[in-house]
Amino acid sequence: KISSKISIIQGLAPPDRPVFPALIPLGENIHWFLFDREERKLKKLFTPKPISRGKSKWAIQRIDVQGLLPVREYELLAGDATGKLLDLRRFRPFSAQNDEFRISVLGGYRLARTENRKRLLEEVNSLKPQLLILAGSTLRVVLPTASPLSSKDVSSSLFEQYATARSDFEIGYLENLVPIQALWNDDEFGQPDGNSSFVYRDKTRETLELFFPHWADEETIVDGPGISLGLALPRNQIAFLDDLSFRKPPKMAPPICTKNKRGKEKCREGKMIPSGPGSRYSLVIENWLRHKAFKKEKDLWLLAGGSRLILYRADWQGDASLQDPNLSLSPAGPWVAQIVTNPEKKLELRSVSGAFKNTK
DSSP states (O other): OOOOOSEEOEEBOOTTSOEEEEEEETTOOOEEEEEETTTTEEEEEOOOOOBOOTTOSEEEEEEEOOSOOTTOOEEEEEEOTTOOEEEEEEEOOOOOOOTTOOEEEEEOGGGSOHHHHHHHHHHHHHTOOSEEEEOSOOSOOOOOOSSOOOHHHHHHHHHHHHHHHHHTOGGGGOSBOOEEEEOOOGGGSSSSSOOTTOTTHHHHHHHHHHHSOBOOOSSSEEEOSTTOEEEEOSSEEEEEOOOSTTOOOOEEOOOEEEEOTTOOEEEEOOOEEOOOGGGSSOHHHHHHHHHHHHHSSSEEEEEETTTEEEEOOTTGGGOGGGGOTTTTSOBSSOEEEEEEEOTTSOEEEEEEESOOOBOO
16 A cells, blocks of 8 residues: 655546646656556656745646546556656546535634644545535745735745645645645735735735646636636536635724823824725626626525625625624634535535634
8 A cells, every 4th residue: 555645636627637736845756647447557647847936845746637537536646767656646537517516615724733634634534525625724824024025035935835834734645635626815815805905916826826726617617807716516506706806905094193181182093994894806706706697597606705605696795694804814713514405406505513703
């Protein structure tokens, strides 16, 4: 039996062309193979040159596979130049054709103690998901806020932090891989209310998609504005919303003025007030959702803020669950939930463990 030695993630992609970002030591030459046990065929995979930035000792090797069948289990193998087998993972291509489609949602993973992470992953595996959503607070990434950084420095800092976190990322060492989609969360980006005024927004998104990539086919998996993503299920459709890229910037509160004993007034600047919950999503997002809702005769569900599953309607922005002033803050701890189809063929987000509450 080969133990998992390389951090590997299976990205969300159409059944015939899954994608895998593998974290490998910088400068190491690894060969990748696909084994079809049913047909007893071993195929060497072409892989582009690994990517690394800054002073990181790690590199990301992207592995693209083509021509697979959704109903079949495959094996992804890694070997060195001498032919020694380094790693072996089993996986199934992503397929959304099953009426009983199961989506597991994991939030606040980085807040879990090391000894509790095994239990969390056991809970996720027991749900037998066909897709795993990492709903924010997944990896600890901090950006300096004292002074602006150059584009190169930002890329290097982000890459080094993501690579270090991925090297200890237990999900990357699962024996059986499952497609993963990672969502943004405010507390992962070094400043609260990561809206359109966030100067490092594009570099942060670029790094996120490097470590957690996906493919879109514009039919089942549909790219939306920012990192929003649409997914077509047999009886429903769901949109994973990006509430960071287009949000209105915070406003400056009125100055706070006080008078001393002599009656002289002294004022200091007010605090920055984040945009209200009702303005989290811009007109760009609204128009995209409106188009999706009327394009297909299926209910459209919105996964917003990581733990809010909302049925689309004309006034969806006014949903009570989006009015929580703590929506952008870190969760109180790790949590696991599952999106399931109920007897009425509607989607539900059911809590499995932990809580959806946010810290103040």
